[in-house]
Amino acid sequence: MAKLLYSVTMSLDGFISGPGGDMSWLTEYLEPNPTIDELVGDIGALLVGNRTFRGDDPHADMPGEGEPFGGGWSGPQFVLTRNPPPSPVPGITFVSDLDSGVAAAKAAAGDSYVNILGASVARQCLDAGVLDEVLVCVAPVLLGDGTRLFDHPGGSTVALERVSLTHTPRITNIWLRVA
Template sequence: MGKLQYQCSMSLDGFIAGPDGDMSWLADDSTSEGAEADASSSESSRTNELVKQVGAVLSGNRTYRGDDPNAGTEKEGGYEGQYTGPTFVVTHHVPKDSEPDVTFVDNLEKAISLAKEAAGDKLVSVLGANVAKQCIELGVLDEILVYITPVLLGDGVRLFDHPGGSLVKLEILEADKLIVHGKVVY
């Protein structure tokens, strides 16, 4: 079965969402006019490659229902509108109405099992800091993929916002430098 990989973009000051879950900072993350075309090209290429590896998404409810920086555009939805596979949403309140390709689950371990089965040999993309932290606590998170975006948000949702966790040592599995972004996979 595929790996569970927490995937997120993070501001340089450690936030994965702005105040009130604002994600608009991801819609235009170029740092200068000269870098804009290269950044857009590398961003699209990065998204294209990443979405090919994803077999299922495991998300928290706040992340699933959260702000889409591409809302109302052709890039609306997961992975700039390119992801069309199964999504498993962990929530305390399972809605009565279903949505296409979305399964709401009130138990994280059950959601993980369903997502891994659906993903087959591909990645299960874990989205949402709270779900990722719970996966770490269960010892089931295999990798953390962080795209560092050159912006300072000043406030919002931190990569891991709940103090009191235990020490987890990480090994760098992959790192590269893009023109505007850096990526580190642990």
């Protein structure tokens, strides 16, 4: 059965995008990463938030712009939104609620991962008790503002267990399991 994994690159001060959803900061940290390369082969479907789907692309003006993992992955994508575009988007299924999105993505993924893209969707999955794992790739930069990795004011503590810790020359990968 598919597991739900939130994978993301984060600044050292806890932001996954800069102010206004700016992802340009990430471009200089896009380097070969064996942990990510291995993960991409284990992803069966994506569950994507609306802001992430419509947002900035760190691969802008590069080959693979507009494609998941810079063109390194292809497969079924499920975008959680109450406002789908008026015209169909090839390869994208729009879902209006978390439960149906998770169910559809898990069915499409089979025994592979459902990779979550978007902080709000990851938080909703955590709140619903369906998030299994988190992979945080920490970049050596301080952004000071933007979208936090996890933001739940007044929320409770979430225990995580480390699965692995790997490095590239500039990125530290921390793979965690939701306890």
